[in-house]
Amino acid sequence: MASKAALQRIPTKTKIGPYNWKIQEDTQMAYEFGFWGFTINKSKTIKIDDRQSDTELPQTFLHEILHAIGASYEILSFGAHTVEEGKPTDDLDRIASALLMWIRDNPEAVKYLQSSD
Numbered sequence: 208m209a210s211k212a213a214l215q216r217i218p219t220k221t222k223i224g225p226y227n228w229k230i231q232e233d234t235q236m237a238y239e240f241g242f243w244g245f246t247i248n249k250s251k252t253i254k255i256d257d258r259q260s261d262t263e264l265p266q267t268f269l270h271e272i273l274h275a276i277g278a279s280y281e282i283l284s285f286g287a288h289t290v291e292e293g294k295p296t297d298d299l300d301r302i303a304s305a306l307l308m309w310i311r312d313n314p315e316a317v318k319y320l321q322s323s324d
Contacts, residue, residue, distance in 0.1 A: 213261040217268055221253075224279040230268075232257050243267040246274035270303035 214232060221228050233254035236245055244267040245254040253271045255264070277285020289296045310317055 209257045209259055209264055210261050213264050214257055217255060217264065221272065221275075223272070223275050226251050226275075226279050228253055228275050230255065230271075234258060244271040246271050246278065248275075248278040251275075266303055266307055269307050270300060273299055273303055273306075 217230060217232075219230050221230060228251045230253045233245070234256050236254050243256045243259045243263065246252075247254070253268075253275060255267060255271065259267060273285050276282065284297065285299060288299065
């Protein structure tokens with residue numbers, strides 16, 4: 208179960224392209240679909256299940272952000288997961304994990320990307 212402090216660090220909104228997305232805790236919806244997070248394109252809402260560990264939250268958050276980027280920019284490969292024999296066959300989870308590690312390992316590069324100069 209995620210700590211209250213970890214859950215409070217998750218932003219409640221984000222802007223992706225021309226869209227404003229809401230980010231909410233929602234144990235029930237994620238549970239019904241069997242995911243730690245869930246992205247609802249129509250309402251521009253990301254739901255995060257609080258029953259995961261503090262270390263899993265950032266990866267789930269970034270994973271759902273990638274789904275939202277896919278929806279906002281019509282990147283079809285960032286949409287719904289493809290599954291064969293009960294296992295995901297798309298790369299979105301691996302992309303989220305790799306990107307999160309890169310962001311954490313390279314704060315100066317992230318700072319550079321955030322600059323407007």
